[in-house]
Amino acid sequence: MERIAAAAGVSRRTFFRYFDSKADVLWHAFDGEVRALRAAFAAVPPGQPLMAAIRHAVVGVNSYRAEDVPELRTRMNLIGSVPALAASAANHYDAWERAVSEFAASRLGQPADSLYPLAIGRATLAVCRSAYDRWAERADAGLTVYLDQALRALGAGFDQAALADGE
Numbered sequence: 001m002e003r004i005a006a007a008a009g010v011s012r013r014t015f016f017r018y019f020d021s022k023a024d025v026l027w028h029a030f031d032g033e034v035r036a037l038r039a040a041f042a043a044v045p046p047g048q049p050l051m052a053a054i055r056h057a058v059v060g061v062n063s064y065r066a067e068d069v070p071e072l073r074t075r076m077n078l079i080g081s082v083p084a085l086a087a088s089a090a091n092h093y094d095a096w097e098r099a100v101s102e103f104a105a106s107r108l109g110q111p112a113d114s115l116y117p118l119a120i121g122r123a124t125l126a127v128c129r130s131a132y133d134r135w136a137e138r139a140d141a142g143l144t145v146y147l148d149q150a151l152r153a154l155g156a157g158f159d160q161a162a163l164a165d166g167e
Helices: 002-008 012-018 022-042 050-061 066-081 083-087 089-108 115-138 143-155 160-164
Strands: none
Touching: 022 050, 022 089, 050 089, 050 115, 050 143, 066 083, 066 115, 083 089, 089 115, 115 143
16 A cells, blocks of 8 residues: 555555545445446437446446556456455445446336336346456456346347347
8 A cells, every 4th residue: 555655646644535445445446437337327318228228338338448457357356356355345336236226217217226127237237247257357358348248148138049149
């Protein structure tokens, strides 16, 4: 932490005025992604099908510059492998899931805490976490490729025929 603070040109104490804990340093970018996801949902055209809209928004928000990928991969590997960081995930993932559920609720004309919006939010989070984990582990394709595939599969109900047709 001292090296990070020094690189930022501040003291360790000043650095922690911006972050409550070491874990918050890693989650800071993720919280910005939740805000970007909400903004992407706000810009979705009204006629776009629900799951396609979610897929486009999530993939769009997760399009990173090549120079940002190593840091992102390192961050995701740390969060997945360090128990204290994994334990800090719940609140952050909950905010992401809520953003999806609220969007789904608005499209379905239902309260955000009703069954379908909650199920859509949680299922979307689950397939996206799977895509992130696979991407971080393999590094054989771009993150958006994994996210797009996982969200297409969710939208198709994991129907193999629909997935083979590229729907």
